[in-house]
Amino acid sequence: MFKELVKKNRSYRKFYGDYIIDSQILLDLIELAHNTPSAANKQPLKYILSNSEDRNAKIFETLAWAGYLKDWQGPEAGERPTAYIVVLGDTEVAKDFSVDPGIVMQTILLGAVEKGLGGCMFGSVKRSKLAENLEIPEHYQILYVVALGKPNEKVVIDDIRDDDVKYWRDENLTHHVPKRTVDELILK
Amino acid sequence: MFKELVKKNRSYRKFYGDYIIDSQILLDLIELAHNTPSAANKQPLKYILSNSEDRNAKIFETLAWAGYLKDWQGPEAGERPTAYIVVLGDTEVAKDFSVDPGIVMQTILLGAVEKGLGGCMFGSVKRSKLAENLEIPEHYQILYVVALGKPNEKVVIDDIRDDDVKYWRDENLTHHVPKRTVDELILK
Numbered sequence: 001m002f003k004e005l006v007k008k009n010r011s012y013r014k015f016y017g018d019y020i021i022d023s024q025i026l027l028d029l030i031e032l033a034h035n036t037p038s039a040a041n042k043q044p045l046k047y048i049l050s051n052s053e054d055r056n057a058k059i060f061e062t063l064a065w066a067g068y069l070k071d072w073q074g075p076e077a078g079e080r081p082t083a084y085i086v087v088l089g090d091t092e093v094a095k096d097f098s099v100d101p102g103i104v105m106q107t108i109l110l111g112a113v114e115k116g117l118g119g120c121m122f123g124s125v126k127r128s129k130l131a132e133n134l135e136i137p138e139h140y141q142i143l144y145v146v147a148l149g150k151p152n153e154k155v156v157i158d159d160i161r162d163d164d165v166k167y168w169r170d171e172n173l174t175h176h177v178p179k180r181t182v183d184e185l186i187l188k
Numbered sequence: 189m190f191k192e193l194v195k196k197n198r199s200y201r202k203f204y205g206d207y208i209i210d211s212q213i214l215l216d217l218i219e220l221a222h223n224t225p226s227a228a229n230k231q232p233l234k235y236i237l238s239n240s241e242d243r244n245a246k247i248f249e250t251l252a253w254a255g256y257l258k259d260w261q262g263p264e265a266g267e268r269p270t271a272y273i274v275v276l277g278d279t280e281v282a283k284d285f286s287v288d289p290g291i292v293m294q295t296i297l298l299g300a301v302e303k304g305l306g307g308c309m310f311g312s313v314k315r316s317k318l319a320e321n322l323e324i325p326e327h328y329q330i331l332y333v334v335a336l337g338k339p340n341e342k343v344v345i346d347d348i349r350d351d352d353v354k355y356w357r358d359e360n361l362t363h364h365v366p367k368r369t370v371d372e373l374i375l376k
Contacts, residue, residue: 002302003216005190006223006295027370028191034370035194035345036294039311040255041353043368048375067228088375098311099332102290106224107194110298114190123227123286140375144287157223165229180231182215182222187236187276187328 009109010157010177012118013066014079015149021051021083025115026148029085032111033104044094045104045143048086048134058133059084063145064124068166081119081147086130088140101143108146118151160184197297198345198365200306201254202267203337209239209271213303214336217273220299221292232282233292233331236274236322246321247272251333252312256354269307269335274318276328289331296334306339348372 026049033047050056060081065074075081085108089097105121112119122145130142153175160178167177214237221235238244248269253262263269273296277285293309300307310333318330341363348366355365 002190002193002299003220003223006220006299009223009225011225027374030373031370032191032194034367034373035191035197037197037199037297037309041355041365041367043353043373045373046375047373099290099293099309102287102292103294104290105287106291106294107298109225110295111190111194121225121287136375165231167229177229179222179229182219185218185222185231185233185235186215187234187324 005110005113007157009113010118010155011120012149012151012153012155013120013175014075014151014153015081016152017078017080017082019082019150021117021148023049023051025117026051026083026085028115029108029111032107036103036107038100038103039098042094044090044097045100046088046090046140048088048136049083050086051083055134056080056082056084059086059130059145062126062130062133063122063147066167067124069169072169079152081149083148085146085148086134086142087144087146088136089143091139091141097141097143105144105146112148116150117148119146119148121146193298193301195345197301198306198343199308200337200339200341200343201308201363202263202339202341203269204340205266205268205270205337207270207338209305209336211237211239213305214239214271214273217296217299220295224291224295226288226291227286230282232278232285233288234276234278234328236276236324237271238274239271243322244268244270244272247274247318247333250314250318250321251310251335254355255312257357260357267340269337271336273334273336274322274330275332275334276324277331279327279329285329285331293332293334300336304338305336307334307336309334
């Protein structure tokens with residue numbers, strides 16, 4: 001059921017570091033992206049796929065992890081994502097990428113969850129370093145990075161308290177994400 | 189299977205105009221939205237739900253339909269969407285709504301498709317008119333409108349030709365959407 005898939009699709013930041021994600025899985029996820037709606041149908045997004053140790057390392061070092069967890073600098077070796085999809089905007093196709101990145105990344109992550117995987121979207125990326133590391137041509141704008149892997153952490157949703165949106169980890173390292181209630185989201 | 193859901197989720201613009209969408213369906217779709225990731229977990233989006241004739245009409249008149257179909261001004265009475273979700277950005281929560289609208293709208297539409305419905309995202313909205321029609325408080329920014337209904341048209345995906353992204357309708361009124369191939373989407 002789709003609702004279960006949506007609920008299971010949490011932002012995961014710790015993974016089984018030896019779990020290999022086959023290139024075909026990444027291609028399947030891009031096939032999902034290919035079937036999503038796009039603003040004015042322009043389809044300006046392009047993707048770089050990574051599932052090799054070398055390329056993964058070049059991407060990993062450019063990501064800022066979990067802004068609200070001040071004591072945690074990101075997953076240790078052995079817990080890192082084992083694949084990535086770098087989401088680029090082709091400026092020869094469009095100047096504004098509108099809703100497309102959100103549509104595509106959510107679809108990719110839902111597809112990953114169905115395959116027993118999971119991941120996280122990164123907006124906080126050292127873009128010039130990543131462009132250099134992956135030798136990305138200048139007319140591509142780096143928009144986001146989707147990290148993927150076999151999740152190795154528990155993530156739960158809590159009702160928000162005192163309007164505090166900061167996620168946190170408890171003593172068992174369960175990751176808690178406060179969410180506004182459905183009622184709060186609807187204007188009467 | 190999730191892939192089938194993604195493929196079935198096309199942008200539909202003609203509907204069975206007498207098909208009633210229950211309020212509970214709209215609440216279920218907002219519950220999906222409540223379970224999606226949000227940039228820095230801020231959750232700044234709010235929603236106005238509509239499934240009454242009166243409110244639907246107030247929204248319909250503010251939407252620009254199918255930019256590439258120059259001879260078609262939108263669905264006739266009897267073919268119009270029977271529900272809407274207006275997506276608002278709460279400027280008291282955030283100033284920038286980032287990837288959230290795309291994430292949420294795609295999730296809502298996929299949820300709708302699973303329920304035998306379908307719809308379309310609108311970025312081209314007469315926003316000041318809509319704010320007036322629905323008496324939307326000033327601190328909410330109108331971001332997008334999602335139209336929903338029981339689809340009454342056939343939409344197919346074709347491989348793109350000559351880089352022409354414009355969708356079109358054939359003599360049987362089947363709606364054709366040219367999509368870039370998966371191969372074209374991936375940087376080697």
